[in-house]
Amino acid sequence: MHSQTFTLFQLGWRLSYSHDLTLQDFEAGYPARVVGVHRNALSVLSARGAASVILSAAVEPAITVGDWLLLEMEAPRVLRLLARQSLIARIAGSEHRLQPIAANLDTLFIVTSCNDDFNLSRLERYLTLAFEAGVEPVIVLTKADLCGDVGSYLDAVRTIAPAVACVPIDATSTACAEPLAAWLGGGQTVAFVGSSGVGKSTLANTLVGSAARVTGGIREGDARGRHTTTARGMFALPSGAWVIDTPGMRELRVGAVETGMNAAFDDIERLAVQCRFHDCRHQGDRGCAVEQAVAAGAMDGRRLANYRKLQREAAQVARSTKERREHDRHYGVLNRHAQRLRREKKGRDY
Numbered sequence: 001m002h003s004q005t006f007t008l009f010q011l012g013w014r015l016s017y018s019h020d021l022t023l024q025d026f027e028a029g030y031p032a033r034v035v036g037v038h039r040n041a042l043s044v045l046s047a048r049g050a051a052s053v054i055l056s057a058a059v060e061p062a063i064t065v066g067d068w069l070l071l072e073m074e075a076p077r078v079l080r081l082l083a084r085q086s087l088i089a090r091i092a093g094s095e096h097r098l099q100p101i102a103a104n105l106d107t108l109f110i111v112t113s114c115n116d117d118f119n120l121s122r123l124e125r126y127l128t129l130a131f132e133a134g135v136e137p138v139i140v141l142t143k144a145d146l147c148g149d150v151g152s153y154l155d156a157v158r159t160i161a162p163a164v165a166c167v168p169i170d171a172t173s174t175a176c177a178e179p180l181a182a183w184l185g186g187g188q189t190v191a192f193v194g195s196s197g198v199g200k201s202t203l204a205n206t207l208v209g210s211a212a213r214v215t216g217g218i219r220e221g222d223a224r225g226r227h228t229t230t231a232r233g234m235f236a237l238p239s240g241a242w243v244i245d246t247p248g249m250r251e252l253r254v255g256a257v258e259t260g261m262n263a264a265f266d267d268i269e270r271l272a273v274q275c276r277f278h279d280c281r282h283q284g285d286r287g288c289a290v291e292q293a294v295a296a297g298a299m300d301g302r303r304l305a306n307y308r309k310l311q312r313e314a315a316q317v318a319r320s321t322k323e324r325r326e327h328d329r330h331y332g333v334l335n336r337h338a339q340r341l342r343r344e345k346k347g348r349d350y
């Protein structure tokens with residue numbers, strides 16, 4: 001575990017988190033940041049140092065890496081999950097549960113390689129996720145050293161996200177720290193997402209290694225800076241930034257991401273205003289400005305198809321969320337009923 005201690009601000013604390021806390025809260029507990037999630041326990045860091053928190057029961061909503069908790073003063077127990085400033089989550093399983101990936105990020109590094117992994121529709125998906133969370137996306141193009149034509153990849157990204165930074169790197173080289181430095185300042189939190197094998201862990205290790213050599217803070221091979229690069233962990237770069245390396249995801253299903261889609265597909269949204277019908281589905285509808293743009297070659301048909309696909313997914317999730325809410329409400333009523341019976345019984349006993 002980290003032997004170092006950090007101030008709250010070094011841990012990424014923002015004043016806005018305190019809005020969620022009362023004076024009583026500060027008397028009962030103290031804030032700590034989740035740096036590791038295990039099956040029945042959490043690793044946390046706070047101004048008091050490192051601690052392990054045993055989770056006694058399933059906590060709803062599921063706590064994730066990057067979360068801020070209020071821990072009990074006397075024992076490392078969770079009093080409360082502090083309101084998240086951002087959450088990257090995906091939809092998992094047939095029940096469409098929201099599965100948190102990382103919380104309280106400043107930046108999302110969307111990692112893809114200059115090879116067969118590169119896929120504009122997948123990038124649009126990740127961009128939607130970042131915009132939905134209100135987190136700045138940066139597209140990191142790895143394996144640029146193995147590619148003879150990096151320019152064509154940069155051009156392709158520009159067609160879907162002209163305002164998003166796109167940084168080609170060789171993740172195995174210490175030189176990659178420099179073009180990424182703007183997002184890796186002290187107290188900044190960045191998560192790496194992308195398919196398996198694109199170089200997320202390689203980049204994480206290089207950033208730890210290169211920065212360590214620059215500052216001389218951590219010896220080569222020292223376990224301190226390296227050991228949390230496991231499945232669900234967050235660790236500090238010697239620059240003071242926090243990195244969350246995630247395992248590659250085979251599929252990334254998004255939830256109800258209307259805000260994110262509006263931002264990721266702002267060109268389509270702008271055109272849609274000119275469609276004849278305000279509820280135009282941009283799919284064979286009469287007077288559709290978006291389809292006209294595709295026919296005229298001003299809009300990529302692939303992009304429109306991907307937009308529709310994400311919309312369908314979001315609608316499907318919204319439907320099943322409603323079903324689940326009804327289900328939960330039903331069981332909630334049963335639970336409350338059972339609790340009242342227990343209380344009444346208890347009342348009689350005493």
Ligand SMILES: Nc1nc2c(ncn2[C@@H]2O[C@H](COP(=O)(O)OP(=O)(O)OP(=O)(O)O)[C@@H](O)[C@H]2O)c(=O)[nH]1
Nearest residue numbers: 142143170171172196197198199200201202247248
């Ligand atoms: N030449 C070169 N090789 C790279 C680069 N980035 C990653 N690699 C290699 O690609 C392989 C996979 O890299 P990882 O860092 O394990 O990929 P990952 O994204 O963490 O994969 P998962 O953990 O499965 O999600 C390793 O052999 C790396 O050395 C790069 O920019 N240039």
Ligand SMILES: [Mg+2]
Nearest residue numbers: 200201246247
């Ligand atoms: Mg990895």
Ligand SMILES: [Zn+2]
Nearest residue numbers: 275280282288
């Ligand atoms: Zn339309």
